[in-house]
Amino acid sequence: MERRAFLQRPLAGGPIKPAQPATPSLLDQASPFANTTLPVRTSAATATTLAPYTGPWSAAQAAHLLRRCLFGPTRAEIQMAATTTLAATLDKLLTPAATPGPPLNISAADTTVPLGQTWVGQPFDQTLEGARRTSLRDWWLGLQLSQGTSLTEKMTLFWHNHFVVEFGDINSAQYGYAYARLLRQHALGNVRQLATDVTVNPAMLRYLNGNASTAAAPNENYGRELLELFTLGKGPLIGAGNYTTYTEADVQAAAKVLTGWRDDAATVAGYFTASRHDTSTKQFSAAFGNARIAPNGAGEYQDLINLIFRQPATAAFLVRKLYRWFVYYVIDAQVESDIIQPLAALLIASNYEVAPVLRALFSSEHFFDAANVGCLIKSPLDFVVGVCRQLELALPPASNYLGQYGVWDYLYGLGVVQQQSLGDPPNVAGWVAYYQAPQFHELWINAVTLPRRNQATDLFIGTGITKSGFAFKADPVALVQALPAATAQDPNLVIAEFVRLMVPIDLTASQLAFLKNALIPGLPDFEWTSEWSQFLATPTNTAKRAAVQSKLQAMLRALAGLAEYQLS
Template sequence: MSITRRDIFKSFLPKKDSIKWQEVSFPDIASGLETYKKPWDESAVRHLLRRTQFGAPVAEVEYFKKHSAKKAVKELLDTTVNNPAPPVNNYNDDKVTDEQVPLGQTWVNATNNSGMLTGRRIRSFKSWWTMQMITQNRSIHEKMVLFWHNHFATQTETIRHPQFIYQHNLLLRKYALGNFKEMTKAITTDPAMLRYLNGALNTKKAPDENYGRELQELFTIGKGPGSHYTEADVKAAARVLTGYKIRPLMQDSAFDPLRHDDGDKQFSAFYGNTVIKGRSGKDGQQEVDDLMNMIFDQPEVAKFICRKLYVFFVYSNITPAVEQHIISPLADIFRKHNYEIKPVLEKLLTSKHFFDVANRGAIIKSPVEFIVNLCREYNVSFPAEANYMSRYDAFEFMFLRSAYMQQNIGDPPNVAGWQAYYESPAFYKLWVNSDTLPKRNQFSDRMVLFGYRTKSQGDFVGIDLIAFAKSLQSPENPDMLIQGSVQYLLGTNLPNDQQQFIKTSILLSNLQDMADHYWTNIWTSYIQNPTKENKTIVETKLRQLYKYLMDLPEYQLC
């Protein structure tokens, strides 16, 4: 049996010839980091957009088709991104009233945190974050915010301070395409991280090794073949990091010299037997710079991050050839540019390897991607900003669906992030199981069949199927409608007999001897005379068509 990377989903189907993925090894892809140029067609554009943004809406594909791959990536990596307006109070009701923050005003500077307010503000934050992804600009920025959230994983359930959670998200936004070394230092003293990994409890009298360990194991050095730091290095790093505390009322962190261990810190041969000289007083916080310099002098840092970027944007299987011809050269670029993220992404995303046909449609969408892609590719409309109660309600519905599918933004399962990005050999396949696959199908079916009505105002949030069909070329032609829909939603071609089945059973109502003009007449009648009756007939057919397509295994891939 010939197996391709697009066959990845078959392992979940109840067939006798289901693939045993632990026994499968794909041949190496020969393409490397040389610049990709042609063909710059719809397939290449969709692949780039689905990996770098959330989904590939028709209008976005048409826009980027006019570019080259190099120009498209350059625009997607544009770093002139301003912070969005902050989340607001959408949570007042007959049970809870925020005395400090009026309805519709932001709570991010409020000082009155209580149990009830904290939980509701966190939900407001998650709704707000979901809003940013669905309404994103033409940029890779939102995808990178999610990438770094998975890398520097924190949990709102543990932090339990909405303002710190929001500030942490802003920090990810600030450095998303910036300097990784500067980002790591900022994360180290970030109030949310200090609370999450006990950094605020780390003192000279009671050293806490939690952050010192994860800084090396998960955030910088990793656990790759070149990672040989020791347990003594963890203890020494913890001593360097003593002295930081959280100031909840001021909503920041600060260095307290009295809590800092000012003795010398000895590191292992892996770090060249470096000794970080102890400092007293306010100078103690300079030891963090020494720690960062020591860690980032290790070549393994660049390789570790480049591997994670590869898994996130390209594919999960890093073969020896990929390590040699993709990861190592990217790591060299990373170090050459002093850990600037943008040059690495630009090289990877403009490469022949990234655009290799074998890498297209080979990743199972995460729950966030599944939901946000659907909303963006169908151009789902949401309540206006002025109607913030209903608007936040709609985005809350979306993030809760993702949580039900086992990706709860703001709350990955642990400090390592979601298993689908690191658990070998399964990786992305962990997103889909007997619990989550039906929930995916139920969500897409609901959005096609009857959508969602917001709790506060009853506003409709769903797919305008007729508008989507109109965005395709020649929707009055059943073959063109099916082909266009398949290309945009599945990113591939279906066998001719399957497309013929779809046309006959859905658009032609199983009338075997019925010519194509049956659908053409239905569509044209509606366009010329959009009565309620004609609209119902067209929408019924389109609901059946798009429900069928989104229930296919291929719709789970990007």
């Protein structure tokens, strides 16, 4: 299959008629050119396996790995990875990041703590909830910007899209912080333990009504999503209420297991009330080997998680979601047999530690197959955070926390208008781009979001924004000054450097000519060389700096406007 076929559209015959989506409103947002059926491989060119990658290791391969594992790798990060080895780079990526400090109070209306100190641990106050929730979301986005070279932040977002809660629904920034901290704690750790802990996390108890589930009225919401979305997934329907991997009777049994749990706003924790718990023996279907969970009070939910994670379908379901997040959305028979099933077996053999699975995937020939390079459309957060990191927009110092949070809040808003609200996926299934067949990630690009993306890059390359006296904008002149002198004075080499940094696939000769014309419209190469040399001779001369800066800004705007820039 041609995994980047969406870059070429039919020139005649009108737009392709979209397929009817599961949610009627989705296609109103999607491009009329988005998939109507899943792509089908037409050759064996991508029939690669988990065999260790033995090809070249250079900046190109390092950039591919880091683009998938980080939010917009910088030139320095790519160069550093390229000078080491794949194994050493994976060691860094799979090292958990240090635990960050908590979010801060940035609202003068919140007098419970001084400005610049954390509100975490303060009693719930509905009048302050909006300000605290804003602080929480902004803090989370700030962590993505300062991610370093660890997979922690990318995996934290993955688990947020998997074990979904919506901050707006739970209406407690304290709960939201406890939830985000839990995801980050287990981001590169044990998924079974994460599933266990999130089951009685106060945010999840409130989000899926586990806090209202009693023996007299078991609530099925969490039990259903635990089986369908968080662990086993639905298999083929083989009978009324029988989804192969579980049945409706299993949902009901799981709901009974989970009765009695409540959330405590004072302690920001889940707790168990025995008098509200169903004390019967819970019978599960043949899908679970007709297993039973005996009365075990507060320990039953752990028995349930252990039962679920003994099913091979759980490991395969989790691996498929990781594959779609990091590699590509089509899982055909060859990928299922050669990639998914071996990784699922590894996940089980690793006692559900996720790091060995990620290492095996990222060090495989399959991951570095040319067909898997530059074939994903960036999510809005990948796009927004990535452009800031790759163009090295300097952040306000920690002493200017109002400026920091102001910048983070602006970037959070850019994600929202591009249809990815950090902390608030649209529903319990997460963002539709990760599950809605056959469009998947093509849903990120539509008539609303594409102009927003272009406006964002134009803004940061141009005037930037100012928050609390701090100007947040790209400095393309400084970026070129950091290049080797011989590179900086050659317009072709300057363009090539930015293309390698910002675009995951090779551009055509005509595209490179287009970028060169944006840099030096109709002029010979020596004009750039001369102008750059004059600037270097008098770098404090504002006119000479402005001359090279305006040219670089024009070229970068043109580069960010290419369809290829939307790819990872």
